[in-house]
Amino acid sequence: MTIRVGIIGQGYVASTLALGLARIKEGEIGLNGIPLQDFTKSYSVNDIEIASSVDVDAAKIGSTLLDVVRTYFPAVNKVYEPLERVRVAPGLHLGSARNLPIKAVGLEEEYGLEDAVHKIVDHWEKSEVDVLINLITTEYTEPPKSFEQLREWVRSGEFKNLPATYAYVYAAAIYAETVKPVAYVNAIPATVARSTAIVKAFEERSSLVLGDDGASGATPLTSDILEYLAERSRVPRGVVQFNIGGNLDFLALLDERRSKAKEKTKSSVVSDVLGFEVPNFIKPTGFVEHLGDKKFVSMHIEYVGFNESVDEIIVNARINDSPALAGLLVDLVRLAKAALDRGLRGTIYEINAFYMKSPGPEGSRSISRIVAYQLLLDWLLRLGELTRVPRYSVHNFIPELKKLYGL
Ligand SMILES: NC(=O)c1ccc[n+]([C@@H]2O[C@H](COP(=O)([O-])OP(=O)(O)OC[C@H]3O[C@@H](n4cnc5c(N)ncnc54)[C@H](O)[C@@H]3O)[C@@H](O)[C@H]2O)c1
Structure with missing residues (x-):
């Protein structure tokens, strides 16, 4: 079919x-x-x-x-x-x-x-x-x-x-x-x-x-890094993430209202994953034609760890958008x-x-993709929609889950 x-x-x-x-x-x-x-x-x-x-x-x-x-x-x-x-x-x-x-x-x-x-x-x-x-x-x-x-x-x-x-x-x-x-x-x-x-x-x-x-580019990666920090009780102090690209969509995003729409679906990620607000700047920030579809992404996260140590994560990437x-x-x-x-x-x-960056229905939380992936696999298993269980599924590691789904 x-x-x-x-x-x-x-x-x-x-x-x-x-x-x-x-x-x-x-x-x-x-x-x-x-x-x-x-x-x-x-x-x-x-x-x-x-x-x-x-x-x-x-x-x-x-x-x-x-x-x-x-x-x-x-x-x-x-x-x-x-x-x-x-x-x-x-x-x-x-x-x-x-x-x-x-x-x-x-x-x-x-x-x-x-x-x-x-x-x-x-x-x-x-x-x-x-x-x-x-x-x-x-x-x-x-x-x-x-x-x-x-x-x-x-x-x-x-x-x-x-x-x-x-x-x-x-x-x-x-x-x-x-x-x-x-x-x-x-x-x-x-x-x-x-x-x-x-x-x-x-x-x-x-x-x-x-x-x-x-949810294809830098935003899911940011949510996964935030999850990684949260699970270790390392507390982010600020998040900066920007994208510059050269395709027609980035040109369209120079328009303020369109950019607002994108910003809305991107920036909820921080408070949704962490459960509290942190100063952040997560926006599409520019059109540079020669970059074409391969956008430039940059991210900076500063966080406080054990004994008040302050660390920083800096990620730079070129990612084919489409x-x-x-x-x-x-x-x-x-x-x-x-x-x-x-x-x-x-x-x-x-x-x-x-x-998706902003998952429906209305009022739903955007969770890290690492957690969401496991949720998806579990849903697919319950539906009987998987031919086999991907290597990364928690179902492979927990005997009770294996038994539950007859794996
Ligand atoms: N990784 C990604 O590229 C990515 C990620 C998330 C979301 N998106 C979204 O996907 C959409 C498409 O991205 P793209 O890079 O292909 O953009 P694009 O500008 O290359 O394509 C948009 C197409 O839609 C057409 N169009 C505009 N208004 C239309 C209408 N009313 N009816 C029918 N067609 C119409 C345009 O003529 C164009 O062909 C954008 O809204 C973008 O925000 C893209």
Whole structure:
């Protein structure tokens, strides 16, 4: 059985995902960077098919995925059949790409918002999508109080302040109502899985939302270092973490509201992991074009240890931004579909806590990834979704747990 994926925002991350999947299917590369590798029972990596893609960049609309992928990876000259089969369809703009160096167009300009939403639903129906991934430009969002309010925002046509993410959320809910249950994976810093109203709307439609904001780069590493210190009762005095990159997303983050959205999903990590506030500066801090997708990350943590000793941890890294998230998406798609198949609905903290910076549902704590990984494995074992237990699982070391799960 295949999982049919609908991409929303065919940018760097989505194109890296599409190319990586095609190369895995051709046997050219292995499963590096995909946390659950071949440990999942219901679906393998090869079962993932990109069935649809929507974007608002006039230069991408109508192009095949292969054409778009080549704009990011000019050295690709092989023809990958799954990438040739899909063409980028027009999306809903709602100003999400404003101030970016692209010519953005939206279906709502021609049809009005409500009809444009139905065009998107029709497109997804034709493509028979099971899982949608939101990968559009970073957006600042204030969530709706209820699904009815969201419906009103779409119907009134007064969409000046309606984020595109919510128009797609609404379209996904209509799809779930009229076509089949769906999973909406929100990989961007918009508030979706942390919105009680949205989670409830999906729950009522036997559907799922996962989010928010893929935890791919420096923030999960910071949370793990904080956990390491906390477990040893070493007390951080201050945390500084910044990212400078040269891709379009970093350019978009120069906008203050978009940057605020990112800051919101990043900085909760300190008090969530430690249980108390520490002065911190955790922000995307700059666009430098020549860095391209390989961002520069720097981190400084000063802490007090035994006998009032003061130590410092300094980390400098260059990290390829897009593959870091694309690898996580391979798991998210499979877990979302496996959960839908089992009738799970609403949102799933055990998935969000590991893969997302700000895990839903609303009010959830962001925990260190080391802890979240064990939580995820335990959840997968209870679900009967693991083909084998990864080496790092605590279940391998505790005889009672081994017995409990018949390992
Ligand atoms: N490691 C990572 O790269 C990482 C980690 C966490 C989250 N994210 C989030 O993932 C998203 C995508 O990142 P990226 O590097 O691929 O960005 P990108 O700028 O390369 O791609 C964004 C794409 O979305 C399109 N788009 C913008 N508004 C749209 C709309 N309303 N409808 C459809 N398409 C629209 C743009 O035209 C572009 O093709 C960003 O929001 C980013 O914050 C990325």
